[in-house]
Amino acid sequence: MAFQQRTKFTRRDFLKLGGSLATASLLAACQPNAETPVPTSPVSSSGDVSLPEPSISLPPVPLAVLALGRMSFGIRPGDIEAFNALGGNDDERLRAYVQQQLNPDSIDDSDFESRYNAAGFQALHKSHEQLYSEHIANNAYDPNDDAYWEWYSLPTYELVDATLLRAVHSKKQLAEMLADFWHNHFNIFFWQDDGVPLLVSYNRDVLRKHMLGNFRQMLEAVATHPSMLYYLNQNNSSDAGPNENFARELFELHTLGAENYLGVRDPNTVEKDANGVSVGYVDNDVYEAARCLTGWRIDDDLGEWEDGIEKTGNFIFYKPWHDRFNKLVLGKYIPADQPDMQDGKDVLDLLAYHPGTARHIARKLCRRFISDLPSDSVVAAAAATFTEFRDAPDQLKRVMETILLSDEFKQSWGQKIKRPFEACISIMRALNSDFTRIPGGVAWMLSLMGQPLFERRSPDGYPDVKEAWANSMSLLYRWNFAVGIAENWLNDDDTGLKIQTDVYNQTPPEIRTAEALADFWINRILGRPLSDADRNAVIAVMAQEYGTQESLPDDHVGYVLPAMIEVILMSPDFQWK
Amino acid sequence: MPVPKISRRQFLQGCSAAIASMAGARLTNLAFAKQDNPSDTLVVVFLRGGWDALNVVPPLQGDDRGFYEKARPDIKISDLLTLNDQFGLHPALAPLHELYQAGKMGVVHAVGLDHDTRSHFDAQEYIELGTPGSKNTTSGWITRHLQETGVSSILPVVSTAGQPTSLLNFVPTVNVNSPSDFSQWGNDLLASQQTALRQMYQGESLLHRAGARTLDALNIVSPLVNQEYQPSNGAFYNDDELGQQLKTIARMIKLEAGLRVAAVDFGGWDTHEYETDGNGGYIGDLLGQLASGLSNFYLDLDSGYTDRLSVVVISEFGRRLVQNESYGTDHGHGSVMLALGGNVNGGQVYGKWPGLNNDQLYDHADLAVTTDYRQILSELLSTRLGNSNIESVFPGFSGNYDPLGLFR
Numbered sequence: 001m002a003f004q005q006r007t008k009f010t011r012r013d014f015l016k017l018g019g020s021l022a023t024a025s026l027l028a029a030c031q032p033n034a035e036t037p038v039p040t041s042p043v044s045s046s047g048d049v050s051l052p053e054p055s056i057s058l059p060p061v062p063l064a065v066l067a068l069g070r071m072s073f074g075i076r077p078g079d080i081e082a083f084n085a086l087g088g089n090d091d092e093r094l095r096a097y098v099q100q101q102l103n104p105d106s107i108d109d110s111d112f113e114s115r116y117n118a119a120g121f122q123a124l125h126k127s128h129e130q131l132y133s134e135h136i137a138n139n140a141y142d143p144n145d146d147a148y149w150e151w152y153s154l155p156t157y158e159l160v161d162a163t164l165l166r167a168v169h170s171k172k173q174l175a176e177m178l179a180d181f182w183h184n185h186f187n188i189f190f191w192q193d194d195g196v197p198l199l200v201s202y203n204r205d206v207l208r209k210h211m212l213g214n215f216r217q218m219l220e221a222v223a224t225h226p227s228m229l230y231y232l233n234q235n236n237s238s239d240a241g242p243n244e245n246f247a248r249e250l251f252e253l254h255t256l257g258a259e260n261y262l263g264v265r266d267p268n269t270v271e272k273d274a275n276g277v278s279v280g281y282v283d284n285d286v287y288e289a290a291r292c293l294t295g296w297r298i299d300d301d302l303g304e305w306e307d308g309i310e311k312t313g314n315f316i317f318y319k320p321w322h323d324r325f326n327k328l329v330l331g332k333y334i335p336a337d338q339p340d341m342q343d344g345k346d347v348l349d350l351l352a353y354h355p356g357t358a359r360h361i362a363r364k365l366c367r368r369f370i371s372d373l374p375s376d377s378v379v380a381a382a383a384a385t386f387t388e389f390r391d392a393p394d395q396l397k398r399v400m401e402t403i404l405l406s407d408e409f410k411q412s413w414g415q416k417i418k419r420p421f422e423a424c425i426s427i428m429r430a431l432n433s434d435f436t437r438i439p440g441g442v443a444w445m446l447s448l449m450g451q452p453l454f455e456r457r458s459p460d461g462y463p464d465v466k467e468a469w470a471n472s473m474s475l476l477y478r479w480n481f482a483v484g485i486a487e488n489w490l491n492d493d494d495t496g497l498k499i500q501t502d503v504y505n506q507t508p509p510e511i512r513t514a515e516a517l518a519d520f521w522i523n524r525i526l527g528r529p530l531s532d533a534d535r536n537a538v539i540a541v542m543a544q545e546y547g548t549q550e551s552l553p554d555d556h557v558g559y560v561l562p563a564m565i566e567v568i569l570m571s572p573d574f575q576w577k
Numbered sequence: 578m579p580v581p582k583i584s585r586r587q588f589l590q591g592c593s594a595a596i597a598s599m600a601g602a603r604l605t606n607l608a609f610a611k612q613d614n615p616s617d618t619l620v621v622v623f624l625r626g627g628w629d630a631l632n633v634v635p636p637l638q639g640d641d642r643g644f645y646e647k648a649r650p651d652i653k654i655s656d657l658l659t660l661n662d663q664f665g666l667h668p669a670l671a672p673l674h675e676l677y678q679a680g681k682m683g684v685v686h687a688v689g690l691d692h693d694t695r696s697h698f699d700a701q702e703y704i705e706l707g708t709p710g711s712k713n714t715t716s717g718w719i720t721r722h723l724q725e726t727g728v729s730s731i732l733p734v735v736s737t738a739g740q741p742t743s744l745l746n747f748v749p750t751v752n753v754n755s756p757s758d759f760s761q762w763g764n765d766l767l768a769s770q771q772t773a774l775r776q777m778y779q780g781e782s783l784l785h786r787a788g789a790r791t792l793d794a795l796n797i798v799s800p801l802v803n804q805e806y807q808p809s810n811g812a813f814y815n816d817d818e819l820g821q822q823l824k825t826i827a828r829m830i831k832l833e834a835g836l837r838v839a840a841v842d843f844g845g846w847d848t849h850e851y852e853t854d855g856n857g858g859y860i861g862d863l864l865g866q867l868a869s870g871l872s873n874f875y876l877d878l879d880s881g882y883t884d885r886l887s888v889v890v891i892s893e894f895g896r897r898l899v900q901n902e903s904y905g906t907d908h909g910h911g912s913v914m915l916a917l918g919g920n921v922n923g924g925q926v927y928g929k930w931p932g933l934n935n936d937q938l939y940d941h942a943d944l945a946v947t948t949d950y951r952q953i954l955s956e957l958l959s960t961r962l963g964n965s966n967i968e969s970v971f972p973g974f975s976g977n978y979d980p981l982g983l984f985r
Binding site for chain 2: 053056218233236237238241243244245248252258261263264265283418422448454457458460466467470471472473474475476478479484487489533534536537538540541545560563567570571572573575576
């Protein structure tokens, strides 16, 4: 095969387009690029880790604020009242809320559904085969024409819009948080060279399908989805030339994690556990696993001269490319000439059932839902559930239950800050912003904050510790986003897409002093009071030249109210979770 | 190779004095005065993904050229620009070759980590933390350097690269992609909003400090927003990621607001497939962007600033000698670093060449590492950045310090 036979487009073809597709590389530079180090040693105690940040203690918040702050994309008006109506005490309410959110099919989501139906998405209902056939293999436009690339990227742009719509308007908030978590865990860069439209089926048929299900099944669904096979070069991996990229990230990111990487070492020197499985992995395991996975590829046009290739865009096990000989992975012997796919499935079994994987996944989930530095005890509890229910169809739901009902969950306010995606969504939720199809400015601002949706270039996903996000650009654009929403500056005149926010009409007309307006909106947005000094700062913005207890004229309220609300949304208190 | 161990206690002790000296760095005086900058401005360009050093600076002739061509029949680079009788430069780097010939750029070959890893993330972290083998270090190498020397300027560090690990826990970092992006939205109530924000972002948490720093930086950068920038000497910045980042940094340097360090990221070097097309193709395009960006940056600043400028270009590792079946290269080990500046002893290739014969390769696969990347950075610290306490920046390394003579 020579270069010239390669018919696929590359990322550079996108970049040439400019215009409507120029967001491809837009400001990827402001993404935090290196994963910020986090303590990963499975044996360290949380006391071993001290960040230079002085330990700050925030006043405790009502459980409703904490639970909604962590399990949802932010508090909407009415959410706290609904949470509090779920039981007679905090524990009852939390249990009921967790049960409700872990069973999303039971939630009435009609408001979201009517918006979704009105949004006019053209491609999100399409099957994987349809996406491949209609948007890749049989794109009717001329590749030199922008329309070709617009059609090619349409499904994924729709996925971005639908994800923003869901995050703001769906009541299945925990499901949305989990979809975000698992995309980042099994990260795929939106603008990878090939198969961009297939991200729709990856999101729907792999991540969302399994995120409350079984990890082993999810892992195989990931490992056999064309989006991942393209992204990590597995599609080119054959016995004649294994490509280790997918196999390496499978170990390092998807399952065992770097915490269990023992480096370039003789595999015979690695300690074994009671089942004869290596306690960690070395480079040789990666190479052997890559051999096991040879022939896991896409039925595409890569080698159209080959037998058995139909160009369906589906996963196939392509036997002519499979390395048939015996292998040794994590100390386990994998015999030659096993049935189709068995070598790869053996690798996935070894990895999915490894105690190191249980700890790694548990720690990442605890980091997402509890604290940047979760204690070893809660990680161990979640890992124990992961292992005990490793074959259960609802394994991951049970792991979430363990985490969300742990004491540590209730006792750890303010040890995280919202990532930009959460910050933006929570602003729109707090102000009850109204839209069906979101204007493009929202996604653009997420880029400026360093977290454009599905655009993390490297396979590690966006960082999940505050060090990565407590920076000027990220913070400044949260502030600007609050202004953009409250002042209705993000409407798009070219496309007619609107996001409408009317804070004036959400304010009871009898509330007219600066103090009362501040208190109403502080409570409405934060669900708790601010410190006196910060409250006074908010009041001062509202009052301007008036007295703080003076009744303000309507035109003053109309003009200044958004500015006051923006300040509450810009406050440190709005960023904690 | 043994990895020097440092205890957390040692580490924190080393940092504490510096942290105390930084307590006064929270500036409220935003006068636009020329700041006293005792040392060079350091610009670190990090090439994310592991650039293919052997296609950037390939062997020119002899046995090693033979090994190279045999290992890379489809992706070898020819028509090299001569560096010396042993090595050439990828032709897409022609603008940098001019700087090399003018003595403003030096090349270090077979440089990298003294630690075994082929993981991007491990290697980047080790390099940027400055503690190969230990990922639990709580600050980046640049952070410790600035803590050691103290920071007193308004705008000490600009990153166009988010918050890279080399600056981990250095809160005064200002992230600016372009001056026009770095402005706060608002109407005529903005000043009163900023007063409220000043109140709210008093505090010692990471978040509070980042907010206060953002407000400070806005005061400095916002006057630039509506100014048209005219680069000096006819320099021209391409409208690509790297060009725009370097243009922003040039503007910040010319502000003379005491810029000490700028961090730039340039990604896309993970060339597992279809790496080249003759001397062009994917990596040729990337190198072309790199050369255009850096050479124009240098030209722009060659207007009175290059004597106080040091640029280093680094990547987490090089790549395998042998091409893979996808016409790309997999993760390797030894790499190439570049240094540019008015006080670089340029026009030379530094480092001990390990050779490309199979038994000379690391793990029988990759270019070996003969120069620890910390040698170059340590020399830079002590020669150009006014910091002779190498141990404070690279704990456990100072005993191995053996400068190459790359900087004057």
